[in-house]
Amino acid sequence: MASESLQRRIAALEERVARLETARDTAGDVGSTSREDTFWALEGLRRRLAGRGQVLFTGALDLPTGEHYEWQQGALADGLLAADWSEHAASYAALGHPVRLTLLRAVLRGIRSATELQEVAGLNTTGQLYHHLKQLTATGWLQAEGRGHYRVPAGRVVPLLVLVSAVVPPGSRQETE
Numbered sequence: 001m002a003s004e005s006l007q008r009r010i011a012a013l014e015e016r017v018a019r020l021e022t023a024r025d026t027a028g029d030v031g032s033t034s035r036e037d038t039f040w041a042l043e044g045l046r047r048r049l050a051g052r053g054q055v056l057f058t059g060a061l062d063l064p065t066g067e068h069y070e071w072q073q074g075a076l077a078d079g080l081l082a083a084d085w086s087e088h089a090a091s092y093a094a095l096g097h098p099v100r101l102t103l104l105r106a107v108l109r110g111i112r113s114a115t116e117l118q119e120v121a122g123l124n125t126t127g128q129l130y131h132h133l134k135q136l137t138a139t140g141w142l143q144a145e146g147r148g149h150y151r152v153p154a155g156r157v158v159p160l161l162v163l164v165s166a167v168v169p170p171g172s173r174q175e176t177e
Contacts, residue, residue, distance in 0.1 A: 005169075012170040045074075053077035059158035065110040071158035094139040095163065099123070100132050104141060104160060107152055114148040 020038070045056055056074035063069070094100060099121050106120045118129040133150065136142035141160065143153045152160060 009169055016170060055080060057158070057162045059161060061158070061161070063108055063110070063157070065108075069154060069157045071155070073159065091139040091141070094135045094141055097132065097135075099128075100136055100141075103132060103136065104152060107142065107150055108157070108160075112145070112149045112151060114150070117150070 041056070041058070045054060054074050054076050056072070058072040060070040061068070095104075102121050103117055106117055111117060111120055114126070114129060114133070117133075118126060121129065121132070123129045123132075133142060137144060137150075140153065141156055142150045145151045
């Protein structure tokens with residue numbers, strides 16, 4: 001089973017490399033996509049930084065709830081490499097449980113009340129629910145909004161989706177070149 005998953009991932013990577021090589025090889029052809037068109041965000045970042053290493057993520061989206069978010073965040077690579085990553089372990093750990101990820105996805109989709117969240121997560125007791133909600137609120141992934149209602153704070157919506165997109169296997173999401 002793990003072998004099949006690995007084979008699918010390798011096949012998807014080979015397909016992506018082939019597409020990139022084709023785009024590179026045909027960059028001069030009429031109607032083709034150049035590297036600058038394909039990697040427009042990366043090329044803009046390179047021009048702006050003039051040789052300094054930086055990590056950038058950005059996003060603009062409308063949630064099913066009608067809420068609109070736009071977010072851009074960047075950091076110099078040297079600063080990221082020098083930082084003590086272990087200081088943020090609790091924030092990553094909060095995302096490391098399937099129930100918590102289910103809760104976050106449900107909240108982004110518009111399910112906000114504790115009662116509905118308990119049902120969506122398939123939890124038998126409110127104690128189980130509040131254990132998970134406490135982990136998510138303590139680390140800033142969720143915010144209490146009134147009595148028994150929750151939301152993902154605006155500054156965490158795009159970063160959360162960036163983290164998810166970094167681990168969701170290619171082929172199970174729609175790719176943007």
